[in-house]
Amino acid sequence: MTRNTVEKAPVTLLGLGAMGTALARAWLVAGHPLTVWNRTPARAAALAAEGATVADSAAAAVAANTLLVVCLLDDASVGEALARTDLTGRDLVNLTTGTPAQARARAAWARERGARYLDGGIMAVPPMIGVPQAGGYVLYSGSRELFERHRQTLGVPAGTTYVGQDAGFAALHDIALLSAMYGMFAGAAHAFALIRKEDIDPTSLAPLLADWLVAMAPGVHRTAERLRSGDYTEGVVSRLAMQAAGAPTFLSTAAQQGVSPELLSPYFALMRRRLAEGGGDEDLTGLIDLLVR
Ligand code: FVH
Numbered sequence: 001m002t003r004n005t006v007e008k009a010p011v012t013l014l015g016l017g018a019m020g021t022a023l024a025r026a027w028l029v030a031g032h033p034l035t036v037w038n039r040t041p042a043r044a045a046a047l048a049a050e051g052a053t054v055a056d057s058a059a060a061a062v063a064a065n066t067l068l069v070v071c072l073l074d075d076a077s078v079g080e081a082l083a084r085t086d087l088t089g090r091d092l093v094n095l096t097t098g099t100p101a102q103a104r105a106r107a108a109w110a111r112e113r114g115a116r117y118l119d120g121g122i123m124a125v126p127p128m129i130g131v132p133q134a135g136g137y138v139l140y141s142g143s144r145e146l147f148e149r150h151r152q153t154l155g156v157p158a159g160t161t162y163v164g165q166d167a168g169f170a171a172l173h174d175i176a177l178l179s180a181m182y183g184m185f186a187g188a189a190h191a192f193a194l195i196r197k198e199d200i201d202p203t204s205l206a207p208l209l210a211d212w213l214v215a216m217a218p219g220v221h222r223t224a225e226r227l228r229s230g231d232y233t234e235g236v237v238s239r240l241a242m243q244a245a246g247a248p249t250f251l252s253t254a255a256q257q258g259v260s261p262e263l264l265s266p267y268f269a270l271m272r273r274r275l276a277e278g279g280g281d282e283d284l285t286g287l288i289d290l291l292v293r
Pocket of ligand 1: 017019020038043056072073074076078080083095097098143
């Protein structure tokens with residue numbers, strides 16, 4: 001017996017899209033017995049050649065093992081895939097992206113069908129799966145006991161971060177982090193648009209942009225401290241009043257470069273509102289309170 005096949009927990013995985021296939025490969029490489037099912041059976045062929053057992057129905061795949069991982073397109077596809085399966089006694093780990101409300105409802109749904117439930121939010125893209133140095137990880141929430149029971153197996157494809165008993169918390173953290181990512185992409189899109197018509201190679205802007213974003217990122221720790229203390233003026237180095245005064249420069253530059261201000265304008269509008277409320281000595285933390293309805 002090779003070292004890889006000793007006492008590795010068997011896993012059932014439903015969903016062999018880009019992410020599901022990456023997860024499957026990670027478990028196979030680590031020596032876990034793996035049963036897979038995919039709605040379109042052809043997607044399982046390569047994994048069968050790599051050692052996976054391919055079930056001919058979702059029900060058969062679910063029946064094969066206690067640990068059942070699903071990674072499907074959306075919450076509706078989870079409902080459809082599991083509709084005619086017997087979940088009694090199963091440990092259902094749902095790595096499908098969804099809303100916190102969907103995760104909570106899916107946890108109750110699983111409980112009613114006799115399954116234990118853990119929700120997950122994958123903070124990685126497929127090439128990061130099974131590559132520990134890539135830094136990918138999965139957020140988990142729901143039963144702590146279930147998380148601890150399967151922690152080792154779940155840690156094979158990517159790191160694991162448990163964020164609470166509330167089944168909706170993994171999705172909430174997931175969407176929070178991905179929302180910040182889209183904000184970053186939006187800022188980068190505006191930056192590239194500004195240079196688009198000039199004789200500037202985008203590949204010369206890219207390293208400057210990446211380094212600048214990395215340099216600014218730790219500011220989120222100070223934001224969090226201010227939110228916690230409630231004092232948005234303590235130790236402020238870049239006053240809101242100063243930043244709001246600079247807004248016309250950004251908008252004029254966009255106009256001069258023939259770039260739509262639509263990504264930037266809403267943020268400057270929030271700055272003006274906070275300034276009007278008397279937040280000139282704060283940093284940008286007060287804008288968060290304007291977003292919360
Ligand atoms: N890929 C990524 O970059 C992101 C990274 C962060 C996490 N997401 C989430 O992971 C879930 C799966 O994503 P994916 O990349 O594997 O997605 P696809 O390649 O589009 O594969 C979708 C799979 O879902 C199956 N499926 C869709 N509808 C149904 C259904 N009604 N019943 C059963 N299965 C269904 C689909 O099957 P098929 O089209 O091959 O028959 C694929 O297996 C997702 O939540 C991301 O947000 C990935």
